[in-house]
Amino acid sequence: MxxxxxxxxxxxxxxxxxxxxxxxxxxxxxxxxxxxxxxxxxxxxxxxxxxxxxxxxxxxxxxxxxxxxxxxxxxxxxxxxxxxxxxxxxxxxxxxxxxxxxxxxxxxxxxxxxxxxxxxxxxxxxxxxxxxxxxxxxxxxxxxxxxxxxxxxxxxAAFPLNGDSWTAEDSPHIPDLARPAVTLRPFETTTGSVTYDHINGMDFSDDGTYLALCSDQGRVWVYDTADWSEVVHTRADGWLVPLMMWVPGGHILVVKDYSSGNEPEEEKQWAYDVDRRAETEAPFQAGNLRSRDGTYGISPNRAGEGGFDLHGDEREPSRRLSHAGTWDPIQCTAFSGDSSRLFLGAQQNLYVVDPMAGEVIDKVDHASKRLFTLASNEDGSYLAIGSFSRKLSYLEFGQERPHELCVWRMADKKIILGRQLRSYVDALSWSPDNRCLAAALEPLSKQSFHRGKTEVAIFPMGPVDD
Structure with missing residues (x-):
């Protein structure tokens, strides 16, 4: 009983x-x-x-x-x-x-x-x-x-679960996490050892024409989003922790070292013109993330919070951003497509920043047991977040601890859609035209992680009932 x-x-x-x-x-x-x-x-x-x-x-x-x-x-x-x-x-x-x-x-x-x-x-x-x-x-x-x-x-004898609660009004604006339209397998076309390699960066071009991927070992892929064909597969060597960014307003990619903020950022990068299919020169792209229009960027600060400062075109950060007032290291970041919001995901807390004011305007305490990666839609009204599973209390996975991919509705800060995965969410990117969400997923493995198995699921917008 x-x-x-x-x-x-x-x-x-x-x-x-x-x-x-x-x-x-x-x-x-x-x-x-x-x-x-x-x-x-x-x-x-x-x-x-x-x-x-x-x-x-x-x-x-x-x-x-x-x-x-x-x-x-x-x-x-x-x-x-x-x-x-x-x-x-x-x-x-x-x-x-x-x-x-x-x-x-x-x-x-x-x-x-x-x-x-x-x-x-x-x-x-x-x-x-x-x-x-x-x-x-x-x-x-x-x-x-x-x-x-x-x-x-x-x-x-029922107990609280964590089910989907999206509405018909939400449907056009959120991805269908149950039905990938396309699954990309970038490592299938690569050569050489893929030991320790995985996708650590992914981003749509500003106009949504291309989706670019970068691996931990500096491999770079670019896909044409019209038909998801691979149009670039090259290598940007020599970076300890590769960080990939698009140059604002075009189809030029740069790869450089991730800056920890302990020392001034070295102005050194690799640049590639996707349209010309050739390496090129480009202005140095400062910071660790930029807004789509290039108005804002962020660089690690030294405020003792594990956070970021805001900057514009200038090299040095122009706005000290205090996100927590105490030590709360940021794990993942995303600008909304229209640059009106910056989202900072700490280990458990989620901060919402107004970049123009340089201030935290909202916070979600205990948003997750652990936040790993996030992406925002155009106006910041919905977020896709990869985090520890909310469902481990009632789904059995033994020693394996997979991730859950969730969609947040920021109007009321509710998780309205979630999928338990048998994989880890390495990166997320929301397309500028709100056509799809790209998720880099690394399958669970009995062996060591990062063995060139990452797949990219392209989720279309508009979940439907079965």
């Missing part, structure tokens, strides 16, 4: 409007450590469990679920957490927490709490003491609500 995590009661139901209101109680506590099951967030899959449990009812003599949702969603599907993460939004299109009570519990309140609260006829002992919240849900079909009646109550 499973231990209930929540108690659920129906407060209102309107099948014609596809809406219902639930009261959800936390009924599992550890009074010794003063911890408890968290209240559900606003992602749909926990509520899919609630609806399924209520609408399906008990098993009948034929071992079949009686409710309409039980006929559509099997027990095996519901307990397949990857399936539930991806498909819950097909049944529940919106969840909004509208009220919360008794959270957090005070020391005095904890003294009155028990570890378990069991459902008895749709009620729970000391309901007024329990951590609880009310939720408005919107479903996709009135059938999912028809078995509900106001006052219904039941215990649930």
């Amino acid at each position: 499973s231990t209930d995590m929540y108690g659920v009661r129906v407060l209102a139901v309107d099948p014609d409007e596809l809406r219902a209101r639930f009261q959800v109680f936390v009924v599992y506590y550890d009074t010794g450590s003063r911890t408890h099951t968290p209240l559900p967030n606003e992602e749909p899959n926990t509520f899919l469990h609630f609806l399924w449990e209520a609408a399906s009812g008990y098993l009948d003599d034929g071992d079949e679920r009686k409710g309409p949702l039980g006929h559509v969603v099997s027990t095996d599907q519901l307990l397949d957490y990857e399936w539930a993460d991806t498909n819950a939004r097909r049944f529940i299109s919106r969840v909004e927490r509208v009220e919360r009570r008794n959270y957090p519990l005070s020391d005095k309140q904890w003294e009155d709490m028990h570890d378990f609260y069991h459902e008895r006829g749709g009620s729970w002992q000391d309901e007024d003491l329990l951590i609880q919240a009310e939720y408005e849900i919107q479903v996709t079909d009135r059938r999912w609500l028809e078995p509900l009646s106001v006052g219904d109550g039941w215990g649930s």
Whole structure:
């Protein structure tokens, strides 16, 4: 018999409007450590469990679920957490927490709490003491609500998951992470040893005509985005940690050493004219990242925060940027396509910078257990982020710790789309025309990392329901 995590009661139901209101109680506590099951967030899959449990009812003599949702969603599907993460939004299109009570519990309140609260006829002992919240849900079909009646109550062994919650309004602006349009395999066309090599840099040209890749060993590939054909495959040798950038306004690539900021940056680089298919000369590209229009760049600072300073065309940074006020090393960076925002991903925190003001204007605390790489769309309204998996608590991978590729909606700072990967996310780049997202993915391996196996998945915009 499973231990209930929540108690659920129906407060209102309107099948014609596809809406219902639930009261959800936390009924599992550890009074010794003063911890408890968290209240559900606003992602749909926990509520899919609630609806399924209520609408399906008990098993009948034929071992079949009686409710309409039980006929559509099997027990095996519901307990397949990857399936539930991806498909819950097909049944529940919106969840909004509208009220919360008794959270957090005070020391005095904890003294009155028990570890378990069991459902008895749709009620729970000391309901007024329990951590609880009310939720408005919107479903996709009135059938999912028809078995509900106001006052219904039941215990649930569901627990919070991390499912997709994007909407029809989001769809044109976000990538379909389930269906790569193209998969590029750059190392298949290379020669020589690829031991220790992998993709460490990737970027679309300013006009989106080309996608360029650079490897840790200085290999350079360029693909024509019209048909994804490989048009350049060359080598930029002699760089300790190669850093690749496009020269603003054209199709010239440069490769140079990554600057740590410990010493002034040496003005030395390799330049290649993609249109002419030849090495060339180009003005030195200062810093570690630039905005697409070339207005802003960033260089490591010495403020003791592990961050970056902003600069324009001048060599030395012109704006000291204090992103944290304390040591919080930045792991990944991205400008929005229109240069209005700079995103700084630390190990766990995400900072949003206004480059014009040179100030942090927003922050997401504990955005992830670890942020590795990120990319922004044109106006900074959506981010693609490669991070440690949010799903390791309920998906088993043994000693392997793969990444998850997520899409953030920055209007409300919510992860609305995520895919658990059997690979590591080495680099991300969002195309200027919002046509696709490119992701450099290094497969899991029992052997050492970086063996020339990285693939580049091109995800088109506009996920659709299966």
